[in-house]
Amino acid sequence: MIELEGLTKRFGPHAAVDGLTLRVEAGEIFGFLGPNGAGKTTTVKMITGLLKPTAGTVRVAGFDAATQTLQAKRAIGLVPDEPFVYPKLTGAEYLRFVGELYGADLGEMRRRIPELLEMFELTPWGGELVESYSHGMRQKLVLAGILLHDPKVLVLDEPMVGLDPKSGRLVKDIFLRLAARGTTIFMCTHVLEIAEKLCGRIGIMIAGRMVACGTLAELQAQSRREGSDLEGIFLSLTGGAEYASLLRYL
16 A cells, blocks of 8 residues: 655755645555646655655555665556666566566566566567567556566556557556555556546645545535536646636637
8 A cells, every 4th residue: 555644845945745645545546637747746756765755754565665665665566657668678588677676586587477478468579679669568568567576556657658549458457457456556647537437536636735535426526516527627626627718719
């Protein structure tokens, strides 16, 4: 699970994240939404240990990210919005490299790597250099890499970017199966339809603060938009509904 308490990050006088308190349970898919500059990526970096908070605490799978850093990081699988993979490795070599970083058993890797390549429909390209992969293929390879060490928590920043519809459906099904197994999934996305379909709860950030959090029904009540879909709720809370008035100038 993920536990954030009073999480704050300041850059000079600017608070990118301001007093965020949140608990995401085991087996939950949590959607983290907000306009550009809301503090989503800064929050992700603090959860995954890439950025030190100015104040507050982060606990991942029961480990304090500040005092039990190694254990917390081992419990996390991160998929960034721009997947980085070593272009001069083959797909299979990249997966072995990631497995070794996490101390995976060699025999287990020999069994799991072919399974993961097959799962993500990458088997024909397992022996090809990653530099020849499309963006979507690299995204699937990164996902395969994080699953290799069976993390308890997945942190996903725009995981569907670059995926074709078939691959997108495959990845969504994988997320649902992982959640059913008890994996905690924390997902940032701008694709509101995906968040509405996949996430049990959704949090909406504006200017570093969580302005609404809950199920779709709870968000409807908080935004006074009963019966509205997530897009309508999001636009009403972020001021995006005002954009429609600008269309009269067209």
